[in-house]
Every structure is written in structure tokens, then in C-alpha cells.
Amino acid sequence: xxxVTQPDIHITVSEGASLELRCNYSYGATPYxxxxxxxxxxxxxxxxKYFSGDTLVQGIKGFExxxxxxxxxxxxxxxxxxxxxxxxxxxxxxxxQGGSEKLVFGKGTKLTVNP
Amino acid sequence: xxxxxxxxxxxxxxxxxxxxxxxxxNMNHEYMSWYRQDPGLGLRQIxxxxxxEVTDKGDVPEGYKVSRKEKRNFxxxxxxxxxxxxxxxxxxxxxxxxxxxxxxxxxxxxRLTVL
Numbered sequence: 618x619x620x621v622t623q624p625d626i627h628i629t630v631s632e633g634a635s636l637e638l639r640c641n642y643s644y645g646a647t648p649y650x651x652x653x654x655x656x657x658x659x660x661x662x663x664x665x666k667y668f669s670g671d672t673l674v675q676g677i678k679g680f681e682x683x684x685x686x687x688x689x690x691x692x693x694x695x696x697x698x699x700x701x702x703x704x705x706x707x708x709x710x711x712x713x714q715g716g717s718e719k720l721v722f723g724k725g726t727k728l729t730v731n732p
Numbered sequence: 733x734x735x736x737x738x739x740x741x742x743x744x745x746x747x748x749x750x751x752x753x754x755x756x757x758n759m760n761h762e763y764m765s766w767y768r769q770d771p772g773l774g775l776r777q778i779x780x781x782x783x784x785e786v787t788d789k790g791d792v793p794e795g796y797k798v799s800r801k802e803k804r805n806f807x808x809x810x811x812x813x814x815x816x817x818x819x820x821x822x823x824x825x826x827x828x829x830x831x832x833x834x835x836x837x838x839x840x841x842x843r844l845t846v847l
Contacts, residue, residue, distance in 0.1 A: 660838035724774040
């Protein structure tokens with residue numbers, strides 16, 4: 618079954634530093650992949666998504682992600698982190714099974730930004 | 733304003749007392765879903781609905797019921813809540829099926845405590 622793994626539970630970076638959050642997926646065909654962000658006390662907001670085509674995807678808030686089929690990865694990046702980026706980030710994949718569709722989330726990576 | 737609303741936002745109840753968490757969207761979305769979020773487990777899907785009168789189980793449906801009598805509403809029912817259902821619940825909707833390039837819009841969440 619399709620699934621995603623986020624290897625890092627918690628990451629701390631300094632403001633202005635670059636950021637890369639890892640996501641590995643398990644799926645035979647081309648997956649539908651998403652990154653969501655959850656700010657403290659808030660719901661989830663879509664950062665970006667990948668379905669096909671260009672493997673480098675641009676999202677909101679200056680984020681981008683690169684789909685690498687050879688590595689089964691869809692890592693999220695940002696060149697310079699701002700304090701307001703402190704949040705929890707979730708990678709997700711659409712799982713199809715017997716005609717039904719579900720969005721399956723990774724367990725999340727919590728990002729702390731030091732001043 | 734396009735949005736997904738949930739009520740109540742916070743609820744403390746006792747074991748066995750039936751409760752309903754309402755979810756409503758004003759975007760004419762076909763697909764709606766309920767998730768629960770627990771520390772270290774990420775978001776897990778409880779139930780989803782691909783359209784009116786069409787519902788199906790997610791990954792953790794035990795102890796929950798849903799109904800979809802109208803397109804805009806998708807209430808989550810706990811007939812006999814137990815402490816292990818203490819969690820943060822999110823309702824989400826998308827225009828059509830997830831695989832059709834659709835973003836899920838999330839409600840603000842309902843924090844439920846069952847004593």
C-alpha cells in the first residue's frame with residue numbers, strides 16, 4: 618500500500634539558514650504527493666503538490682520540493698528560513714485501493730527556528 | 733469566504749455520552765473527510781465521503797459514525813465516546829476526488845477530551 622515516511626521527527630535550524638525536510642514514499646507508479654504545513658493551533662495548509670511533469674515543484678511561502686523517482690523521495694526545501702516558518706510539516710500521498718482514495722500522511726516533522 | 737467550519741472547537745465530555753462534531757463547507761465540494769491527529773502518529777483518516785450518501789471507512793473508523801445527507805455537511809458522530817478517542821479532529825474537503833489534482837481544504841480542528 619502507498620505510504621510516506623518522514624525520517625526526522627524534529628529539526629532545528631537558525632533563521633536565515635537553508636532547510637531540507639525529507640519525505641520518502643512507497644508506491645509503484647507515479648504518486649500524487651503533497652506537502653502540508655500546520656502552524657501552532659491551526660489547521661493544515663497546502664504548500665505544494667506533485668502529480669506529473671516537472672520534478673521541481675514551486676509552492677507558497679518560498680518553498681519548493683523535488684520529486685526523485687530513483688530515490689523514492691519528495692524532499693521539501695527552502696533557501697532561507699524565517700522565524701514564521703516554525704511549524705509542523707506533513708508529507709502525504711494519495712492511496713488508491715479498490716476504487717477508493719485516501720490521503721495518507723507521514724507522521725510529521727516539527728521545525729524549530731532559532732533567532 | 734471559502735472555508736470549512738467545525739463545531740465545537742473544544743469539547744470536554746465523559747465516557748459514554750453521545751456527541752456530534754459538525755463539519756460544513758461552502759465550496760460545493762464533493763469529497764469530504766475526517767481525520768484525527770495524535771502526537772507521534774500524524775493524521776489518520778477516520779471516514780470519508782466521495783459524494784452525497786456515499787461514505788467509506790478510513791484507517792481508524794472504530795467507534796465513529798458519519799453521514800452525508802447534504803453535500804455541504806459531514807458530521808462525525810461518537811455514539812459512546814471513550815478516553816482513547818481524546819484527540820484533535822480535522823474535517824477536510826476537496827472539489828472532487830483526490831487523484832484529480834485536488835487540494836484538500838482543512839477546517840480549524842476540534843479538540844476533544846473524553847474523561
